[in-house]
Amino acid sequence: MEPLTELSPAQRARVLSLVSAATDADGASPLNEEAQLLLARPGAWHWLATDGAALAGYAQWQPDNATAQLVVHPAARRRGVGTRLLAALAARTSAPAVWAFRDLPAAHGFAAAAGLVPVRGLLVLAKPLHTVVAPVAPAGVTLRPFMDADADAFLATNAAAFAHHPEQGHFSAADLTARQSEEWWDPAGLVLAEDADGVAGFHWTKRHDADTGEVYVLGVHPRAAGRGLGGVLLQAGLAHLARGDVRRVILYVDADNTAAVRLYERGGFTRDHADVLYGQPVPAEGGIA
Ligand SMILES: CC(C)(COP(=O)(O)OP(=O)(O)OC[C@H]1O[C@@H](n2cnc3c(N)ncnc32)[C@H](O)[C@@H]1OP(=O)(O)O)[C@@H](O)C(=O)NCCC(=O)NCCS
Structure with missing residues (x-):
């Protein structure tokens, strides 16, 4: 089975219909947002497994994320x-x-049968949004909405904040443009913290539907770390979502990012579920006893 480097509109429609059937059956989408965007953009390999005329399965490889x-x-x-x-x-x-989103029993059994083991856990935390404390910016810091002229400074701050993150660290201008053409894009939902040296951090919120929002990406430039900006930006983004009548907020965070998990737990978030990345077991260190 050879991969395709792009999908025709007809192939994309068949994949989307397969994804929708799986989502209905499993209660969780088998493809995340990035994979769904890559159905229509270059940057991924696609395998379509057919059974007669029907599309029986689909796999996508993202070389950037491996x-x-x-x-x-x-x-x-x-x-x-x-x-x-x-x-x-x-x-x-x-x-x-x-990736096994929600780590459903079938994925668990499938991975085990294939000899794959959990290599990364992504926690999904959630919080009801009733009342929100108005953010108080530290002296010398302004909180304001994103404007188009901020794109380069935003991308540079994101790259610095997520230098060691497997996906977010290489978020590009093209990735930003793709999000800006999504129906949920709202510049007021991307709150920037600015100080004398420029953009020091940001909280990008995302509206899922009438009731649900997301802490989409929250990052603080390492040069501005330790000044409490993470907590302030968290509150600023939540206040924005609350003003739009959002009642529940979710977020994704790496299970081993203890500093971020602590920030969110302090902000009232609790665990909803976990997504698991299954990969090859790391061979045990050899040694001579
Ligand atoms: C997980 C998934 C891809 C498996 O696809 P599949 O075509 O049914 O898998 P296979 O027929 O190749 O199964 C191979 C082995 O995996 C294991 N397995 C598959 N489904 C299983 C299940 N529901 N429960 C327990 N073990 C299961 C079995 O050992 C199976 O061998 P067997 O049928 O001889 O017992 C499919 O259930 C799916 O699309 N789930 C939703 C998306 C998802 O979770 N993707 C992440 C995959 S890590």
């Missing part, structure tokens, strides 16, 4: 389609790691 997302149509499961897609991924990538 991770895959994989889904089998609910009507075609337990017939080896997932195993075939994983073999196709393994043939073209060195060691495929596959």
